[in-house]
Amino acid sequence: MGIKKSFCFLINSLAGGGAERVLIRILSFLKPKKVFLLEREINYPVDESLVEILSKHSIRTNPILKTLYIPLYALRLSSKLENSSTVVSFLERANFVNVLSKSFKKHKAIISVRMDQESGHKGLRKLNSLLIKIFYPRADLVIAVSKGVKESLIRLGVPEEKIKVIYNPYPIEEIQGLTKEPLYEYEVIFKNPVLITAGRLTKQKGQWHLLRIFKKLKEEFPELKLVILGEGELKEYLFKLSQTLGLKTFVWDRDKLSEDFDVYFLGFQKNPFKFIGRAELFVFPSLWEGFPNALVEAMACGVPVVSSDCRSGPREILAPDRDFRIETQEPEFAEYGVLMPVFEVKFKKADEPLEEKEIMWAETLRRLLIDDKLRAHYSQRALERAEDFRIEKIIEEWRWVLES
Numbered sequence: 001m002g003i004k005k006s007f008c009f010l011i012n013s014l015a016g017g018g019a020e021r022v023l024i025r026i027l028s029f030l031k032p033k034k035v036f037l038l039e040r041e042i043n044y045p046v047d048e049s050l051v052e053i054l055s056k057h058s059i060r061t062n063p064i065l066k067t068l069y070i071p072l073y074a075l076r077l078s079s080k081l082e083n084s085s086t087v088v089s090f091l092e093r094a095n096f097v098n099v100l101s102k103s104f105k106k107h108k109a110i111i112s113v114r115m116d117q118e119s120g121h122k123g124l125r126k127l128n129s130l131l132i133k134i135f136y137p138r139a140d141l142v143i144a145v146s147k148g149v150k151e152s153l154i155r156l157g158v159p160e161e162k163i164k165v166i167y168n169p170y171p172i173e174e175i176q177g178l179t180k181e182p183l184y185e186y187e188v189i190f191k192n193p194v195l196i197t198a199g200r201l202t203k204q205k206g207q208w209h210l211l212r213i214f215k216k217l218k219e220e221f222p223e224l225k226l227v228i229l230g231e232g233e234l235k236e237y238l239f240k241l242s243q244t245l246g247l248k249t250f251v252w253d254r255d256k257l258s259e260d261f262d263v264y265f266l267g268f269q270k271n272p273f274k275f276i277g278r279a280e281l282f283v284f285p286s287l288w289e290g291f292p293n294a295l296v297e298a299m300a301c302g303v304p305v306v307s308s309d310c311r312s313g314p315r316e317i318l319a320p321d322r323d324f325r326i327e328t329q330e331p332e333f334a335e336y337g338v339l340m341p342v343f344e345v346k347f348k349k350a351d352e353p354l355e356e357k358e359i360m361w362a363e364t365l366r367r368l369l370i371d372d373k374l375r376a377h378y379s380q381r382a383l384e385r386a387e388d389f390r391i392e393k394i395i396e397e398w399r400w401v402l403e404s
Contacts, residue, residue: 007086007402008034010077010094014051015041015059016268017200018293019090019114022168029395030402034080036087038066038073038094052080066093073097078104086110086402088143092128099135110401111136112143115290116311117152133157141401145291147324148312164401167316168291169394172386175300179277186266186275188259192223193369196279196303198272198294199286201232201265206285206308208234208241209343209358211263215245216354216362218262221369226263227279229272237347239265244350277301280375281368285361287345289313295337300386304378305337306365315339317385331364336385337378338364 009032014020024044027035035050039057042048054076057066070093078101081087086108089098095111102109117132133156136142142163144150150163183190195214199205207228214226226247228238242249242263250257252267269275276282282298284307291313298305299317307314309328316324319334332339341357354362368375 006033006082006084007088008032008036008081010036010087010089010098011038012091012094013037013039013041013059014044014046015039016043018168019112020044021293023090025169025171025391026395026398029391030398032088033085036077036080038097070096070100074100075104077101078107081105081107083107088112088402090114092131095139096131096135099138102138108140109138110141110143111139112145113149113153113290114145116148116288117156129156137162143401146312146316148316149290151325152312164397166397166401167389167394168293168296169391170293170296170300170386170389172300172390175273175297176277176302178271178273179301181271181274183274183278185257188257189225189227189264190278191259192225193221194225194227194279195281195283195365196227196229196276196298197283197285198229198276198298199284200230201228201234201238203234203345204287204289205230205232206287206343207238208348209361210283210285211238211242211245211247212348212350212354213358213362213365214263215247216358217365217369218247220366224369225261227275228263228265229267229269229275231268235265241348241350273297273301276303279303281306281365283365284308284314285343286310286314287343291316296386296389299336299382302379302383304368304375305382306361306368307337307339308342309339310342320385320388331360336381338368340364 009023011023034052037053040053041059054073074097077097083106087098088110089095090112098109098111136158142158144163144165145168147165150165153163154160197210217224239249239251247262250261250264252265276298282303282305284295286308288310295305295307295317309315318337318339328339329341340361343357
């Protein structure tokens with residue numbers, strides 16, 4: 001069934017990231033009139049005739065300036081819309097712009113909320129909560145990427161009847177095809193067993209805990225390697241921590257590749273799946289999420305996953321039949337993967353002894369590394385669960401939203 005109404009997408013930029021990837025994926029199925037960007041970066045393949053940029057800002061522009069610019073973004077957006085238009089926005093600043101622009105042009109504003117609104121804004125919670133309370137209830141519809149995100153929105157005053165949960169979509173065959181791409185020079189890493197994680201090098205992802213856990217595992221598994229995919233502002237802290245832990249550390253823009261390293265920081269990779277698909281385990285120590293793309297993508301690669309039970313998303317993915325409000329305090333061997341206690345949002349030094357949760361994670365990873373049957377079980381279950389998020393299924397929910 002075709003979508004009858006004229007609609008547009010709005011997002012901060014297409015520089016990279018989970019929300020941007022979701023938008024690009026659904027573009028293939030839903031044909032918008034325009035894709036509006038608040039900033040000028042485009043790092044994804046997109047028909048540039050669809051794109052219209054609302055400012056000269058970039059990802060390097062001061063965030064405070066971009067926040068102050070929200071009314072002007074909104075005015076510029078409204079000048080390009082008709083009253084009958086529908087605008088679907090992704091990410092918070094774009095969501096605020098979308099709703100505010102209704103003051104100038106009476107279009108329909110649909111906003112996509114991708115992060116738990118309480119745990120996901122450390123340090124900025126009061127300001128963010130205030131803006132959400134002002135703007136989000138004025139949207140015509142709010143798309144939450146998980147039940148946990150929906151609950152956090154309700155607690156901040158968004159009417160429940162305005163919220164619909166739509167999980168992120170994934171091109172399963174495409175991901176699985178990309179796992180077969182040759183590794184070329186990176187082949188040397190995978191001569192040994194590998195733990196892998198993927199995500200921005202940022203506080204949210206908690207990678208410093210994984211480095212400390214990995215150091216403990218190396219005592220029993222000297223050939224084990226750790227691969228970390230992604231870039232971000234914690235780059236130098238994580239490199240230094242890894243080296244101070246006594247781990248021989250490869251950095252993508254500094255070192256010559258060989259199999260002699262313990263930890264491999266490989267930066268941003270256009271095809272992360274060829275690495276993920278060859279690992280023993282995908283380990284996800286995030287401190288908070290909305291609905292983690294990397295987790296489902298790893299499962300589509302057929303890799304067993306071990307994830308923090310953070311708010312929100314991992315429990316809904318790995319234990320869909322259990323109450324999503326539960327937060328485990330011990331290892332939980334769930335239906336589709338292993339859920340682990342969440343770490344505190346607190347940086348650690350190399351000389352600090354492992355905390356109780358880190359020891360628990362190390363013991364659980366050890367069990368999975370020595371138990372081939374358990375890994376094979378979770379590999380198969382991961383593939384089965386990934387099918388539930390197949391893009392062809394999820395896109396029907398988006399079509400319903402845009403038609404109704």
